[in-house]
Amino acid sequence: MLFNSLTFLAFFAIVYPLFWALPGWHAKKRLLLVASYLFYSAWNPPYALIILASTLVDFEIARRIGRAETQSAKRSLLILSLISNLGLLSYFKYGQLAVDSFASLLATVGIIYHAPDFDIVLPVGISFYTFASLSYTIDVYRGQIRSDWKFSDYALFVSFFPHLVAGPIVRASYLLPQIENPRMPNLNQVGWGLTFVAMGLFCKVVLADNVFAPVVDQFYKNPAAEGWFHAWAGVLSFSGQIYYDFSGYSLCAIGLALCFGFYFPDNFKHPYAARGFSDFWRRWHISLSTWLRDYLYISLGGNRVGNFRIYLNLMLVMLIGGMWHGASWMFALWGGLHGLFLIIERAMRKLPESRWLSVLAQRPLPELATFMLVTLAWIPFRATSLENAASVFGSLFDFGAPSIPENAQLVAIIAMLVTVRWHFALRDTSLEAVFSKLMPAVQTLAISICLVTLFLYSGGDQRAFLYFQF
Amino acid sequence: MPSSTSSFKRELAEQPWALIFGAAVAVFACFAGGMELQLARLGYQPTVSIGKDHWVAERIRANELGSRALVIIGASRIQLGLDLGVLRANTGLEPVQLAIDASLPYPVLAGLAQDPAFKGTVIVDYYPQTTEYEGGPGADFHKSFEAEAAKTYAFPTGSTVEKYLTRLLHENLRVYSDGANPWLSLRYRIMEARPQNQYLITMADRSRKADYRKVKMPEFYHNRVARTLGIQIDAGGGNIESLLRQKINEQMPLANSGVWQRKVSEMRKQVEAIRARGGRVLFIGMPSSGMVREIEERRYPKAQYWDYFEQNIGAPALHSNYTPILQDFVCPDGSHLDMRNRAAFTENLVRILKANRFL
Numbered sequence: 137m138l139f140n141s142l143t144f145l146a147f148f149a150i151v152y153p154l155f156w157a158l159p160g161w162h163a164k165k166r167l168l169l170v171a172s173y174l175f176y177s178a179w180n181p182p183y184a185l186i187i188l189a190s191t192l193v194d195f196e197i198a199r200r201i202g203r204a205e206t207q208s209a210k211r212s213l214l215i216l217s218l219i220s221n222l223g224l225l226s227y228f229k230y231g232q233l234a235v236d237s238f239a240s241l242l243a244t245v246g247i248i249y250h251a252p253d254f255d256i257v258l259p260v261g262i263s264f265y266t267f268a269s270l271s272y273t274i275d276v277y278r279g280q281i282r283s284d285w286k287f288s289d290y291a292l293f294v295s296f297f298p299h300l301v302a303g304p305i306v307r308a309s310y311l312l313p314q315i316e317n318p319r320m321p322n323l324n325q326v327g328w329g330l331t332f333v334a335m336g337l338f339c340k341v342v343l344a345d346n347v348f349a350p351v352v353d354q355f356y357k358n359p360a361a362e363g364w365f366h367a368w369a370g371v372l373s374f375s376g377q378i379y380y381d382f383s384g385y386s387l388c389a390i391g392l393a394l395c396f397g398f399y400f401p402d403n404f405k406h407p408y409a410a411r412g413f414s415d416f417w418r419r420w421h422i423s424l425s426t427w428l429r430d431y432l433y434i435s436l437g438g439n440r441v442g443n444f445r446i447y448l449n450l451m452l453v454m455l456i457g458g459m460w461h462g463a464s465w466m467f468a469l470w471g472g473l474h475g476l477f478l479i480i481e482r483a484m485r486k487l488p489e490s491r492w493l494s495v496l497a498q499r500p501l502p503e504l505a506t507f508m509l510v511t512l513a514w515i516p517f518r519a520t521s522l523e524n525a526a527s528v529f530g531s532l533f534d535f536g537a538p539s540i541p542e543n544a545q546l547v548a549i550i551a552m553l554v555t556v557r558w559h560f561a562l563r564d565t566s567l568e569a570v571f572s573k574l575m576p577a578v579q580t581l582a583i584s585i586c587l588v589t590l591f592l593y594s595g596g597d598q599r600a601f602l603y604f605q606f
Numbered sequence: 607m608p609s610s611t612s613s614f615k616r617e618l619a620e621q622p623w624a625l626i627f628g629a630a631v632a633v634f635a636c637f638a639g640g641m642e643l644q645l646a647r648l649g650y651q652p653t654v655s656i657g658k659d660h661w662v663a664e665r666i667r668a669n670e671l672g673s674r675a676l677v678i679i680g681a682s683r684i685q686l687g688l689d690l691g692v693l694r695a696n697t698g699l700e701p702v703q704l705a706i707d708a709s710l711p712y713p714v715l716a717g718l719a720q721d722p723a724f725k726g727t728v729i730v731d732y733y734p735q736t737t738e739y740e741g742g743p744g745a746d747f748h749k750s751f752e753a754e755a756a757k758t759y760a761f762p763t764g765s766t767v768e769k770y771l772t773r774l775l776h777e778n779l780r781v782y783s784d785g786a787n788p789w790l791s792l793r794y795r796i797m798e799a800r801p802q803n804q805y806l807i808t809m810a811d812r813s814r815k816a817d818y819r820k821v822k823m824p825e826f827y828h829n830r831v832a833r834t835l836g837i838q839i840d841a842g843g844g845n846i847e848s849l850l851r852q853k854i855n856e857q858m859p860l861a862n863s864g865v866w867q868r869k870v871s872e873m874r875k876q877v878e879a880i881r882a883r884g885g886r887v888l889f890i891g892m893p894s895s896g897m898v899r900e901i902e903e904r905r906y907p908k909a910q911y912w913d914y915f916e917q918n919i920g921a922p923a924l925h926s927n928y929t930p931i932l933q934d935f936v937c938p939d940g941s942h943l944d945m946r947n948r949a950a951f952t953e954n955l956v957r958i959l960k961a962n963r964f965l
Contacts, residue, residue, distance in 0.1 A: 137764045142771035178764025327623030328616075399616050572619040580626045584633035591638055595776065595787040 161318035202283025261301030272308035304423035321397035332391025339384030348377035363539020367531035680731020683892035719876035734911035818938035891925030898940030
């Protein structure tokens with residue numbers, strides 16, 4: 137069920153009054169649990185059983201870890217949880233890629249092997265809920281969270297519909313205490329929640345789908361046939377599309393959770409004003425980057441090891457982060473590029489002070505350089521193949537070919553420039569801080585614009601949220 | 607402790623939300639209601655959504671009807687030209703309109719031929735000039751039908767509910783009429799200096815009715831001719847008629863390539879597959895008039911194209927332009943019948959099909 141669908145509107149219109157009407161926190165939680173499973177089942181009913189199975193397994197493993205008396209027993213149980221979660225993820229997400237890659241490998245040595253067709257539908261949001269669930273067993277293992285939660289509370293944590301299919305990856309240590317303690321949203325939370333939802337939908341439907349996506353789709357279909365201006369418009373537009381698509385979804389999720397009285401963490405903090413790549417990853421898909429940092433990078437030794445190991449760990453984490461997005465080596469390439477950027481950035485920090493370096497560090501040069509490199513790194517992320525990506529790069533710098541700007545491209549480029557300027561201006565503040573400072577008339581105008589434009593762009597084909605596929 | 611997400615607390619300053627949302631919803635209601643009222647004033651009516659979902663539902667119905675199904679495939683000419691009520695009354699069969707605007711019939715015909723569950727009669731709206739091309743919306747629609755037919759469970763999913771709600775909305779609001787969205791309605795129907803009239807209505811059975819009294823002639827006709835020629839014109843400008851005439855005079859017969867003949871023999875196999883299951887296939891050339899007809903006849907001379915097709919397709923084929931009781935129907939835009947002629951045309955068509963024992 138997409139947040140920008142009529143079905144979700146009907147779903148929310150039924151669930152939300154019921155949530156208010158039901159007496160007692162216990163009944164409200166039961167309603168949210170049933171509603172969350174219904175929300176997931178709306179896509180493919182049998183696949184709700186996969187979440188249920190994953191929930192049961194991790195709940196039981198965490199309970200046993202909590203009771204285990206020896207460290208080795210705890211470690212064995214944690215390994216079991218890792219195998220079950222990552223095994224599930226690998227089977228559904230990477231099975232086809234694994235057999236195809238194996239067949240390609242054999243072909244290089246002259247062995248022809250026809251890989252079987254997996255023909256398996258990838259469960260929506262599996263990457264998000266397995267990571268959320270894994271955070272629980274790891275935190276229990278590390279002694280950072282208790283293991284005696286009620287099963288129904290744990291099941292609601294895993295399946296709570298605002299974050300279920302595309303994040304943010306909310307950790308058990310963060311959401312379970314909120315679920316356990318009775319809460320009722322106040323009018324202020326509902327007002328903010330609905331504002332976030334309206335703005336999130338505006339980002340997704342108006343900006344991502346209608347301003348940026350058409351320019352991106354047109355260009356990436358046949359990049360070799362497009363001139364340099366079209367190429368830059370397409371590449372810059374993808375930076376806009378993916379940002380507004382995913383941050384819009386995250387904002388909707390945060391807003392919906394707030395309507396029910398739950399706090400979700402921010403997932404984006406003006407990433408296109410990042411000063412370097414480590415800063416970028418503190419601002420982009422924060423729930424994933426912090427997950428990878430806390431559960432993978434630190435487990436690999438973090439910054440406590442030698443330089444070479446740090447570089448290796450950075451690369452490994454970014455490659456895994458890339459592959460998390462999908463079963464394609466193009467995502468690995470994207471992750472690898474970011475790993476490389478992070479390594480270079482870290483190495484540069486160790487260089488002795490010089491005039492050149494201090495000039496290069498003057499604002500806004502590092503921010504603009506980061507933005508441009510991030511934008512170029514999105515090319516393998518969006519491209520369908522290595523050839524497609526090479527063709528995109530080729531078009532970007534083919535200044536000899538004529539390239540006449542089209543209105544849609546000009547609008548997208550202006551929207552992207554405004555976005556970057558907006559990120560620079562609000563780099564160290566939050567949406568709620570900015571919105572709070574506006575006069576009520578301007579706040580009303582902003583929400584009215586969101587509602588009216590959502591109406592204007594309603595009724596066409598809905599594009600699935602890009603991050604659903606991950 | 608994991609550092610970033612375990613101690614998050616959002617600072618939310620108090621705002622006058624009742625006032626803000628009350629006013630925002632009022633603005634939205636005024637805007638949406640105002641658009642709806644303005645479209646009503648301009649004479650627009652809500653219409654059925656004619657997208658993929660509706661087509662897939664009708665395609666499923668075609669299978670459910672068994673040998674009673676009278677499936678119509680093709681493009682806008684047959685979608686506007688046949689009256690399904692007249693067909694039903696005069697044939698005893700249940701018509702299923704599967705024509706898709708601006709599409710080719712081949713993927714749909716191929717799908718029907720490959721589908722063992724389909725056992726009905728097919729009327730194909732056929733044009734020799736399109737046979738060299740493949741795919742189009744028909745292939746996409748058919749793929750969706752196959753996905754829907756392959757579903758193993760019958761309980762409603764979110765997609766079923768979404769289709770129902772979308773249909774409900776589209777069939778009751780003018781801003782969505784004729785498949786538009788509110789933005790297109792605003793841009794082309796309300797803000798346009800010379801707003802287009804709603805001359806085309808889509809019926810619940812997927813057939814469409816065109817009222818050419820509502821369009822501005824001869825500009826509309828000239829635009830259609832230009833579209834057939836593949837050129838762009840300023841329909842309001844002068845000397846359009848002579849420019850179009852000059853372009854038409856340049857039209858030469860197109861080469862009858864082997865690709866086209868292979869396509870005909872491929873279609874013949876599809877016809878045989880449907881016949882083998884007890885079904886029937888008829889090919890109908892819908893009428894064209896004036897300059898559009900002239901362009902078609904210059905590019906695709908009857909002897910070279912239609913006659914070859916008729917002799918080699920292995921099924922009844924009848925072209926309205928060359929059939930006495932059908933050839934006098936005039937298409938106001940050169941390409942489509944007006945709603946006032948569709949019943950009479952359908953009656954004559956059925957009469958001649960029956961007289962030849964094609965039906």
